[in-house]
C-alpha cells in the first residue's frame with residue numbers, strides 16, 4: 001500500500017459523498033460506487049464531491065486499498081464482500097431500526113453488526129469506524145491535530161495494522177483517532193450506546209469505550 005492509500009467508497013449517499021469530499025480535500029484519491037438506481041452519478045459526484053472518481057464495483061475493488069461500506073444497513077450484503085480478500089474494509093454502517101426497520105435475524109444475533117458483516121468474508125480486514133458521528137458533524141468539525149476542541153472517532157477491528165491504517169486516515173480528516181481494540185468492542189459505537197452520535201474528545205471517547213468494555217466483561 002502506498003503512503004496514501006486509495007480509498008474506495010460504496011454508497012454515494014449522505015455519508016459516502018461527505019467522506020469523499022473530506023478525503024479529496026485531505027489529498028486522498030477517492031473512488032465512489034453508487035446504487036444502480038443512481039443515474040447520472042458522474043454528474044452528481046462532479047458537483048458534490050469534485051475530484052472523486054465514479055467507478056463500477058469491480059473497478060473500485062481493483063483500485064482501492066481501503067474500502068468504505070457506506071450503504072444502508074439492510075443493503076450491506078449487496079456490496080461484493082467476496083472480492084474484499086486482504087482489503088482493509090471500513091464498516092461505516094449502523095443498524096438503526098427507526099431507519100432500517102426491525103431485522104429479525106439481527107435482533108436475534110448476539111454479535112455486533114460489524115462482526116456479522118466481517119463474517120461475510122473472513123479474509124477482509126474489517127474495521128468499524130466513521131459510523132458514530134453524523135455526516136454533518138464530520139463535515140463541519142475537522143480540526144488540525146492538537147486543537148483543544150478536536151473531536152474523536154473510534155476504530156475497532158481484529159487486525160491492528162488495519163486499525164492503524166484507518167486511524168491515520170481519521171487523523172488526516174481532522175479528527176483524533178481512538179483505538180478501541182477488537183471488533184467485538186464495536187458495540188459501544190452502535191446506535192443506542194453512549195458514544196453514538198456524540199461529539200467527544202479522545203479522552204472522553206476512550207473513557208466511554210473502557211466503561212462499555214467493563215460492562216461487557
Ligand SMILES: NC(=O)c1ccc[n+]([C@@H]2O[C@H](COP(=O)([O-])OP(=O)(O)OC[C@H]3O[C@@H](n4cnc5c(N)ncnc54)[C@H](OP(=O)(O)O)[C@@H]3O)[C@@H](O)[C@H]2O)c1
Pocket residue numbers: 010011012013014015016033034035036037038069070071072073075078079092093094095096130131132133134135136
Ligand atoms: N447519515 C449519516 O450521518 C451517517 C453517518 C455515519 C454512518 N452512517 C451510516 O452509513 C450508511 C449510509 O448512510 P447514508 O445516510 O449515507 O444513507 P443514504 O444517504 O441513503 O446513502 C446510501 C446510498 O448507498 C446506496 N447503495 C445501496 N446499495 C449499494 C451498493 N451495493 N453499492 C453502492 N451503493 C449502494 C443507496 O442507494 P439506494 O437508495 O438505491 O439503496 C444510497 O444511495 C448507513 O448504514 C448509516 O447508518 C450514516
